[in-house]
Amino acid sequence: MPLFTREFVSCHAKPSESHLYNDPVMLICSHVFCRSCCLYLAESSNDKSIMCPICSTRIPFDNINRFTNSLISHGTLATMVKQYLREEHKPNLCYSCQNNCIDDNEKFCQKCEIQYENLKRKIVETMKTCEELLENQKKISFDKIHEEINQLYVTIDQRTLNFNENIDKYQKELENVLIRQQKANENNASKHQPIDINTVSKLVEPRLNALKNNNNILENIKVEKEIKRLNEEADRQLRLLKHKADIVPILSPPKTKSSINILGELRFKSMNSDSKISDASSDQSMINSYGDTSFQSIPTKLPMWTVLVKALPTHLCVYPLGKSTLIFSCSSDGIISLLNYISPVTYDSPRYIRSFNLFPEQTHVFVQSFTVFSRFMLVHTREKDKIDYLFIFSHEGILEYGPIQLSNPIGQYLADENRLWAIDTITQTIFFHTQPLLTDEISFKLSKRDNFISFDDTSEFIPFRIAINHQLLAILSKDLQQVYIYNKMSRERIFVSHFTAGNSMNIWDIGLFPRDHSLLLKFDWKSDGVIKHSLFIHFNTKNQSVGRIEGKHCLDVVIGPNKEILIGFNLRTGIIRCYM
Known part of the structure; x- marks a missing residue:
């Protein structure tokens, strides 16, 4: 079957x-x-x-x-x-031996039928024998069992009596020991009773005056012992004060700079009293410059899985697809690695699907930004002459439209459910396009540009990176290290915050978590123009740091649909690691 x-x-x-x-x-x-x-x-x-x-x-x-x-x-x-x-097309075989062929309306072959009947007869005979034994067992007298039970009761009573006697004996011994200990403590206390320096001083002073006047010499001669005792008590008080002075905490900078100290000082303060999300204090220190417990107390997010990819994951995007999520990893020269993992995240590594090169015939391509939407991939490249181009590929890597030469340099492209967001680095404007659903719509949709917000020179706010979720848009300023958050529907600015991590660290990326609108910030420490260390901190909407991730050679980060954090690393090979 x-x-x-x-x-x-x-x-x-x-x-x-x-x-x-x-x-x-x-x-x-x-x-x-x-x-x-x-x-x-x-x-x-x-x-x-x-x-x-x-x-x-x-x-x-x-x-x-x-x-x-x-x-x-x-x-x-x-x-x-x-x-x-x-x-x-298999022939029907016997259910038991699986060797002999049988008819459609039969289950066993003739040989197995005979064995089955013999086994059935043996079972019936065994059941009859058991019933006879059970009847005989009921006739056995229970006198012996009652006798053994009574003997067991006697043994239990005797052992209980002995146990209670031992308890009374040990209790009396304990009381005697406590009485002797109490008397010893009272005698010891009378010998070492603490004295009051002021009271003894008042008693010693008239006796000294009497000795000076040669009055009652025999009666006041013992004042020497009281003076000696007073001296010892004063010395003890001075030693106690000196000990307490030694343990007063003194704050001083470290003599050597360890790897922890490079993190600098991270402060989180509100820049606008009308903030609708934040209600924290205006200057709340998250990480101090000496790596104290305020940084160590931030919970570390745990890695769920790690997977190797064909090329370095310079750009990462996720695309939900039913109960699973697709990972698009794009290298700086346009090599795509496509993987798939189940949502919500488990410890199982994602399934590798395939890899392909978007620009197999071009050798001098540098991918500036990369995003995925509906059935297309948007690839934003920058040539050596600093001219930006757009290419639209299908999810299978087929070129659908492009190249499109851009009039102004673009800092970043990002896609949400129905829009393509971007940063115009010349006009300092955040704008968006409506997403094309078909290849025929690409030219028309990308030609229509709607400006969301513009920043003039007087504001000193230069947009550097953006992050989006279903409702909000977050904008990061590179120089001011500020974050503005806007409502995408009303275009109202609802949150302004400033972040600093000392002189050696800067914010280089930002992420918005789905549903709860919390922030993920990426701080990079650079030396000689090379990123040496990266720190990711998760802030909730109450301005509290609730999670951190540390790593070296981090390339890009993206937040998945179930709040999982995917980070691409350059560890001599391309690696993607998932954190929760």
Whole structure:
């Protein structure tokens, strides 16, 4: 009998019929159909999109052949179909010996049937024997059992009596020891009773005057002992004061600079009294310059998994896809590594899918920024002549549009659910485009630019990096080390904060967590123009540092849909590590 039902390994793309899967492929909604059935759905469509027959998800396309060829084959299901066909054509074998063939309405062969009948007869005979033994056991007298139980009761009573006598004996001995100890303490206290310096001084002074006047010499001659005792008590008080003075804490800078001391001083203060999110004090020290317990008390976020990638992960993006999340790792020369992990995050490493080169024929390409949205990848490059270009690729690495030469240098591109955000470094403007859904829309959508916020020269705020989630937009200023947070819908600035980590560290990146709107800041310590150490600190909306990550040779960071933190490292090879 096959391990799988025919219904399980059948394609239901056509409502009028079902057949076994032939070259099964998976759509982006995670449902599986034959490649030929997907081609049939695409050819019968009038609006360059197909609708999933199961969940009615609409999937757009621009070219039928390219669409069907880009579908990912489902190898596991194809193997299951082959297994089903092998099992379906197998002859019916005996359930017991698996050797002899039987008819469809039978379960066992003749030989196994005989063995089964013999075994059944033996079981019946054994049951009859057990019933007879049980009847005989009921007739046995319980006198012996009662006698043993009574003897056990006597033994327990005797041992309980002895135990109580020993307790009384030990209790009396303990009382005697306590009485002797109390008397010894009283005698010792009478010998070493503390004295009051002022009281003894008042008693000694008249006796000294009497000795000077030669009055009652015999009566006042013992004043020498009291003076000696007074002297000893004064010395003891001075030693005690000296000891207390020695343990007064003194704050001084360290004599040597350890690796901890490079972190500098991190302060978090509100720059605007009208802040709607922050209610912390205006100057709250998070990390001091000597690496004290205020820094060490920040909880360390734990790594969940580590995975190697083909090229250095200079740029990282995540793209939720049902119950899983895709990781797009892009190197500075345009090599993409695509991985997949299950959400929420577990300790299981992500599954490697494939790698491809976006610019196989070009050798002098430098990717300035990289982002992923709907069914496209946006790659922003900068040539040696400092001219910026845009390329639009599909998720499979096929060039859909470009290159587009940009009139102004762009600092960063970032995508949310339906917009493409960017920083114009000439006009100091944050702007956005509406995301194109089809290749034919790319030129029109990218030609329409909506300015979100502009900063003039008087504000001294130069936008350097941006971060977004579903509701908010965070902007980081490089020189002022300030963070502005805006509501994306109302365009209202709702949060202003200033961060500093000493002279040797600067903020180089920012992230916004989903749902709770907390911040992730990346501080880099540079020496001779090279990043030596990176520190990531997670701040909640109450301006409290709730997590930290330290590392060397960090390249990029991205926050996943379940608040997981993915960091790319250059450790002589490309590494991506996930933290929670």
